[in-house]
Amino acid sequence: MFSISLGNRPIVARSNNIANKPVSMPKMDTGMVADSVSFGSKKITDAQFPLRLVSGLPCPYCGEMMFTVNDATKFGLQMASAKGKELQMGLIQKLGPQVFTNQKSVAFDIIRHSKEKPELTIKEILHEMAPEAEIRLVEKQKRILFKAQDITKQLTPELMAKTDHDFEVVHSLIERPLDENGFRNKTLQSGFMNLFRKEKDPANKNVLATSIETLLTLPTSYFDKDAFIVKYSKRSSRETAEELLFPYRSSAEHLETRVSGGGTDLDNLLCVHRHCNSKRSSDELDVFAEKTPNLETHMTNHLFAVQGHLARNPNKQLTHYIPNIINRIDKQSHGVLNINLGGSK
Ligand SMILES: [Zn+2]
Secondary structure (H helix, E strand, O other), X not given: OEEEEEOOEEEEXXXXXXXXXXXXXXXXXXXXXXXXXXXXXXXXXXXXXXXHHOOOOEOOOOOOEOEOHHHHHHHHHXXXXXXXXXXXXXXHHHOOOOOOHHHHHHHHHHHHHHHHOOOOOHHHHHHHHHHHHHHHHHHHHHHHHHHHHHHHXXXXXXXXXXXXXXXXXXXXXXXXXXXXXXXXXXXXHHHHXXXXXXXXXXXXXXXXXXXXXXXXXXXXXXXXXXXXXXXXXXXXXXXXXXXXXXXXXXXXXXXXXXXXXXXXXXXXXXXXXHHHHHHHOOOOHHHHHHHOOOHHHHHHHHHHHHHHHHHHOOOHHHOOHHHHHHHHHHHHOXXXXXXXXXXXX
16 A cells, blocks of 8 residues: 545555655655645745845755845846856755755856857857757656556546547647746646546556656656756746746745644744745645754744844734744644744753
């Protein structure tokens, strides 16, 4: 047996050919997510959660600095300028290591390239790097797609007919030259997710889960060097800069997750990086604490910074934020996280 959590309830499928193996589902795209990562939740505006507009706060999950929308635009504009190449390289290398392993290695490639041809802008360099990356990317997509297609051959004929149709759509997409997105996995993934949700037959469900797992390894610009190069070679310098900074922008995180019924009241909201928000996903806070080094310290430092900000800029909406959020952290982590702004730092 393995269980898969989709939306707000776990779905359990009986496994015939997979040993007791937990399947974690599904992080569609860690980078460019909407304002909230929760399924079906409403967008929380900056006015509803003003902490998102505070510059320089450290992230309570990873400890690195968060950008506001304005910060990102400001840096984006600088990065798009002629002198921006240096800043862009610097930022890519300096920003947290969590998401950007591949982007960093691309950055080093760009640096190497730009030393050979200092007259080129980042965009021109990416263009030079793009054709080879594009060919490799299409090849990768094809390999993964064929693998998933092989797996689905175990499905019942009725269901197979449906998935065949999905594959046809993607085949026709793959045969076309890459569009500006550079990769196109979402349509197929969501098609399979829908099939998975509706399917009753446990054997089919199991095969679909394995196919989805395979499809989730399709390259995205956040994890695949070639996808990264292709995508950004087709963007303007400014767009590239802003997108590079996007995962480092602050977002509203639900301490008690939406999936567990957590609301959007202020004392359930914590300001964290977008990429850290996605990383926690629907983990309970105590589970997340186990996986995350120094979480208690990072949270404490974050709340210290918030406390300082509120002392300098009183905000009626946030009068009780600090004590309430500390209580909520204690409750949601079942006492695992003990935040004390009086004593420690
Ligand atoms: Zn973070």
